[in-house]
Amino acid sequence: MSDFSPGQRWISDGETELGLGTILTVDARSVTVLFTASQETRTYSARQAPLTRVVFGPGDRIDTADGGQLAVERIEERDGCVIYHGQTDDGETVSLSEAKLSDSMRFHQAQDRLLTGQVDRNDWFELRYRSLHHHQRIARSPALGLAGPRIDLIPHQLYIADEVSRRHAPRVLLADEVGLGKTIEAGLILHRLLLTGRVDRALILVPSSLTHQWLIELLRRFSLSVTLLDEAQSEAFDEENPFESGQCILASQEWLFANPHRQRQIEECQWDLLIVDEAHHLDWSPQAEGPGYACIERLSARIAGLLLLTATPEQMGLESHFARLRLLDPDRYHDLERFREEEAGYTAVAAAIEALEQLPGDAAARDRIGAIIDDGDSRALLETLLNPESDIDQQQSARRQLREQLLDRHGTGRVMFRNSRRHVGGFPERHLHVASLPMPAAYCDQFLELREGNDHFAARLTAADLGTHDARLYPEVAYRALHDDAIHADTPWWQFDPRVEWLIDQLETLGSQQKVLVIAHQRQTAVNLAEAMRVRAGIQAPVFHEEMSLVERDRAAAAFADDDSGCQLLICSEIGSEGRNFQFCHHLVMFDLPWHPDLLEQRIGRLDRIGQLHPIDIHVPVIDGSPSEVLLRWYRDGLAAFEAPHAAGGDVLEAFGDALRESLDDGHEESNGLDSLIEETRAFNDARLAEREAGRNRLLEWNACRPERADAVISTVVEQDNDSALPRYVDQALDVFGVDGRDLGNGLMHLTPGAHMIDSLPGLAQGDEGFTVTYSRTRALARDDIQRLSWEHPLVMTVMERVLDSSLGNTALALLKHPSIPGGRLMLELIYRTHCPAPRRLQLGRFLPDTGIRVLLDESGTNLSDKVTFSGLSRNLQRVKKGVARELLKSRHDQLRELLAEGEREARRELPTLVERAQREMRETLDLELSRLKALSQHNGAIRDDELRAMSDERHALDTVIESATLRLDAVRVIVTVDKDAR
Numbered sequence: 005m006s007d008f009s010p011g012q013r014w015i016s017d018g019e020t021e022l023g024l025g026t027i028l029t030v031d032a033r034s035v036t037v038l039f040t041a042s043q044e045t046r047t048y049s050a051r052q053a054p055l056t057r058v059v060f061g062p063g064d065r066i067d068t069a070d071g072g073q074l075a076v077e078r079i080e081e082r083d084g085c086v087i088y089h090g091q092t093d094d095g096e097t098v099s100l101s102e103a104k105l106s107d108s109m110r111f112h113q114a115q116d117r118l119l120t121g122q123v124d125r126n127d128w129f130e131l132r133y134r135s136l137h138h139h140q141r142i143a144r145s146p147a148l149g150l151a152g153p154r155i156d157l158i159p160h161q162l163y164i165a166d167e168v169s170r171r172h173a174p175r176v177l178l179a180d181e182v183g184l185g186k187t188i189e190a191g192l193i194l195h196r197l198l199l200t201g202r203v204d205r206a207l208i209l210v211p212s213s214l215t216h217q218w219l220i221e222l223l224r225r226f227s228l229s230v231t232l233l234d235e236a237q238s239e240a241f242d243e244e245n246p247f248e249s250g251q252c253i254l255a256s257q258e259w260l261f262a263n264p265h266r267q268r269q270i271e272e273c274q275w276d277l278l279i280v281d282e283a284h285h286l287d288w289s290p291q292a293e294g295p296g297y298a299c300i301e302r303l304s305a306r307i308a309g310l311l312l313l314t315a316t317p318e319q320m321g322l323e324s325h326f327a328r329l330r331l332l333d334p335d336r337y338h339d340l341e342r343f344r345e346e347e348a349g350y351t352a353v354a355a356a357i358e359a360l361e362q363l364p365g366d367a368a369a370r371d372r373i374g375a376i377i378d379d380g381d382s383r384a385l386l387e388t389l390l391n392p393e394s395d396i397d398q399q400q401s402a403r404r405q406l407r408e409q410l411l412d413r414h415g416t417g418r419v420m421f422r423n424s425r426r427h428v429g430g431f432p433e434r435h436l437h438v439a440s441l442p443m444p445a446a447y448c449d450q451f452l453e454l455r456e457g458n459d460h461f462a463a464r465l466t467a468a469d470l471g472t473h474d475a476r477l478y479p480e481v482a483y484r485a486l487h488d489d490a491i492h493a494d495t496p497w498w499q500f501d502p503r504v505e506w507l508i509d510q511l512e513t514l515g516s517q518q519k520v521l522v523i524a525h526q527r528q529t530a531v532n533l534a535e536a537m538r539v540r541a542g543i544q545a546p547v548f549h550e551e552m553s554l555v556e557r558d559r560a561a562a563a564f565a566d567d568d569s570g571c572q573l574l575i576c577s578e579i580g581s582e583g584r585n586f587q588f589c590h591h592l593v594m595f596d597l598p599w600h601p602d603l604l605e606q607r608i609g610r611l612d613r614i615g616q617l618h619p620i621d622i623h624v625p626v627i628d629g630s631p632s633e634v635l636l637r638w639y640r641d642g643l644a645a646f647e648a649p650h651a652a653g654g655d656v657l658e659a660f661g662d663a664l665r666e667s668l669d670d671g672h673e674e675s676n677g678l679d680s681l682i683e684e685t686r687a688f689n690d691a692r693l694a695e696r697e698a699g700r701n702r703l704l705e706w707n708a709c710r711p712e713r714a715d716a717v718i719s720t721v722v723e724q725d726n727d728s729a730l731p732r733y734v735d736q737a738l739d740v741f742g743v744d745g746r747d748l749g750n751g752l753m754h755l756t757p758g759a760h761m762i763d764s765l766p767g768l769a770q771g772d773e774g775f776t777v778t779y780s781r782t783r784a785l786a787r788d789d790i791q792r793l794s795w796e797h798p799l800v801m802t803v804m805e806r807v808l809d810s811s812l813g814n815t816a817l818a819l820l821k822h823p824s825i826p827g828g829r830l831m832l833e834l835i836y837r838t839h840c841p842a843p844r845r846l847q848l849g850r851f852l853p854d855t856g857i858r859v860l861l862d863e864s865g866t867n868l869s870d871k872v873t874f875s876g877l878s879r880n881l882q883r884v885k886k887g888v889a890r891e892l893l894k895s896r897h898d899q900l901r902e903l904l905a906e907g908e909r910e911a912r913r914e915l916p917t918l919v920e921r922a923q924r925e926m927r928e929t930l931d932l933e934l935s936r937l938k939a940l941s942q943h944n945g946a947i948r949d950d951e952l953r954a955m956s957d958e959r960h961a962l963d964t965v966i967e968s969a970t971l972r973l974d975a976v977r978v979i980v981t982v983d984k985d986a987r
């Protein structure tokens with residue numbers, strides 16, 4: 005039978021910060037507890053609940069729910085619950101059921117243990133003190149959540165991660181150009197939000213070709229273990245909802261979007277953050293919305309935080325782009341026409357920002373700025389800037405602030421972040437190599453039929469489920485479709501297609517050391533090409549396409565990445581052109597060309613991404629006189645699409661797509677027509693780029709990275725990287741927990757579970773092989789197989805939590821031999837900790853993390869903590885056997901009680917200062933942010949009302965919680981002096 009009864013009060017062993025819990029329900033298998041102070045409800049297995057029953061005895065003082073105290077005189081049990089009888093502070097005799105105890109009750113566990121003779125090792129006590137100290141320090145650090153991940157410190161990424169993760173329930177579009185690190189940005193944001201408690205559960209939806217890459221990236225770079233779900237795994241859950249099986253769930257978009265049952269299950273769960281990669285696939289138009297869009301629209305209405313990732317936001321057209329912005333903020337983006345018009349205003353905003361440099365003195369510049377700003381703050385700044393009496397520093401500061409305000413209040417930036425290569429810099433050149441190849445007779449006939457508009461031929465294509473447009477661009481597909489019979493079985497297209505021969509020659513010329521990525525538009529072309537390589541040249545090339553299983557795809561990509569596998573070549577269908585990391589290779593073969601310029605850019609982006617060390621060689625084999633040759637010329641000469649990312653490819657295609665289709669048809673017979681199409685395309689593209697450059701792009705770039713802020717974030721991260729306290733702390737922790745650390749030299753250490761390990765730690769349970777660690781970011785980045793230890797590494801965080809959430813080291817007794825202190829004296833070192841239960845989402849740690857107050861009393865109750873430091877004292881202490889310690893404690897019981905009471909009085913004196921400081925910091929931070937948001941919301945609809953309301957509620961809740969902070973004794977060490985000659 006269970007010992008639990010509804011109404012009883014218990015505390016969580018592992019999470020004492022939840023406060024005092026009340027049993028709500030009990031059945032044979034489970035027990036549900038409500039922690040009112042922290043607004044949490046937990047259900048545990050009844051047999052192994054990590055809970056401790058709270059019952060007080062005569063003589064104890066207990067806090068009551070109405071804010072008073074009761075001195076317990078006697079207790080009585082009724083129906084499994086306790087009734088306390090005693091006196092209130094007013095001397096009134098009352099009886100109080102345990103249900104009426106304060107939910108934020110303090111527990112004198114250290115005191116109870118000490119007075120009952122339970123003492124821990126001295127080094128445990130020291131580890132406890134240091135854990136508390138570092139825990140509070142790290143919780144307040146502005147680098148929190150950004151310092152731990154194993155990444156290079158790249159300014160634009162850290163800026164975005166910092167900016168976005170400060171917001172309440174961020175909803176943004178991460179739209180950096182291909183390969184600039186959107187996944188890393190999303191990982192950083194997720195990591196920080198999880199660490200700070202702003203997010204408890206996250207759902208990550210990515211194209212199936214990227215699930216594994218995300219899984220690995222989140223684990224290796226962010227030490228985040230996410231649960232990857234697919235249909236097979238989900239079926240194993242029977243009746244249960246598989247999406248409840250982990251804190252962070254990763255799933256493929258294709259699977260989910262095609263599965264209404266799983267969508268419903270997802271909608272039944274509670275999520276705080278949704279991340280959607282390659283979000284350009286979510287297509288929408290006023291007439292119809294794609295299934296992906298519809299699914300994400302429903303989810304985004306229920307989930308507070310939303311990160312959409314895409315390098316090519318306009319790939320599916322401006323309407324879809326607008327619709328995705330609307331998902332992020334429906335209040336702001338509700339009218340497509342207005343959205344189109346707004347873009348025209350960006351040029352004026354950008355011009356006003358530029359005009360700031362001409363002030364004071366230039367009347368036109370002043371008018372230009374004056375025409376945009378319409379709030380008091382900005383006007384005051386403008387006046388400072390214009391005032392002849394302002395000195396240079398005042399002017400510069402006003403200019404900087406005004407620039408920020410113009411961007412912030414009138415720009416594009418709160419929802420969308422887009423960095424470009426041009427702005428970030430340091431990317432390699434791209435070199436285009438075109439190979440002109442002869443037209444084979446079989447293709448020539450096909451193109452002729454297409455050009456002549458032969459109805460019979462078109463009908464055959466239709467019967468084979470192929471459009472004429474695809475037949476033009478992908479002749480091998482048409483050939484295959486039209487000759488799918490026994491007669492042609494011996495002459496597959498790859499026997500005569502000159503691109504195959506060319507590829508074989510090219511591989512030989514480059515040499516087997518050069519990796520080559522081949523992308524073909526169609527899956528079957530990729531499969532046939534791999535066969536051709538094997539049959540014609542004896543080359544085994546892995547293939548990567550949409551009909552392979554995830555495991556097969558990842559195996560193919562891994563074989564290509566592996567230097568020892570001997571795989572020179574990977575042949576992908578178009579799905580290989582999205583999201584994957586192939587920057588270890590720098591030769592890209594476009595076996596054919598995609599129709600959309602954004603797809604072309606996605607293809608190049610596989611190689612041209614962060615980490616690429618060489619110029620990119622783009623090889624395009626093109627058949628003379630084929631429609632692809634026309635497309636190539638249009639891309640190369642009209643859009644300059646092979647040189648650098650093009651900013652307006654979608655617009656250009658919309659304007660010239662029809663004419664281009666006609667040109668594909670005409671081929672070279674109409675070369676004048678093609679020349680003028682290219683000329684017109686170039687002029688349109690240049691004009692559109694110039695327009696965007698003057699307006700939207702400029703604002704986006706200015707907003708996507710503010711270098712001073714990025715530098716400030718980076719310096720706080722670097723400061724943590726260089727924190728010499730970390731190795732000291734880790735050494736001590738490993739020693740206490742019984743983990744063996746073997747020095748491997750060169751800054752590396754291998755950790756294994758020791759024979760007497762006291763508790764299992766992540767990756768270090770008995771039987772585990774352990775792992776190799778380094779403190780150096782550079783070394784960790786160079787080797788995937790070693791982990792980087794930081795204050796945010798799961799091992800370090802778990803150690804801190806285990807120590808602080810348990811009673812480990814909360815009592816100790818040591819001897820002090822000091823020449824100037826006579827033997828037999830007693831000292832008491834008391835560590836108090838602020839106690840302030842609050843819901844995790846309030847992220848109280850920013851302002852009032854669990855804070856330690858140290859009080860050192862001598863025998864007479866004099867406070868010596870300012871004179872004798874913790875380290876100074878610790879260095880001079882000696883261990884004492886437990887039995888001796890117990891005897892000593894027994895003999896000094898009364899004296900200890902008095903000193904404990906005195907210690908509490910001393911510590912309490914410091915509490916108001918801590919509370920005031922926390923409140924001041926909280927108000928300064930939130931009031932500033934709130935007033936900024938309020939000012940912004942008058943001009944920029946991108947600020948949502950609920951964001952303002954939530955911040956104001958948060959401020960209020962924090963104020964109340966901080967005000968209610970109390971202290972509890974966390975640990976106590978008794979120090980007994982011994983004569984200097986004693987042995």
Ligand SMILES: Nc1ncnc2c1ncn2[C@@H]1O[C@H](COP(=O)(O)OP(=O)(O)OP(=O)(O)O)[C@@H](O)[C@H]1O
Pocket residue numbers: 154155156157158161180181182183184185186187188189314315582583584585609610613614615
């Ligand atoms: N700060 C960093 N430190 C180390 N590696 C990085 C960093 N940023 C990006 N990378 C690497 O660069 C590559 C590109 O990054 P990522 O995949 O995040 O880019 P992306 O913008 O999401 O790309 P795409 O547009 O193709 O989806 C990845 O291999 C990633 O691991």
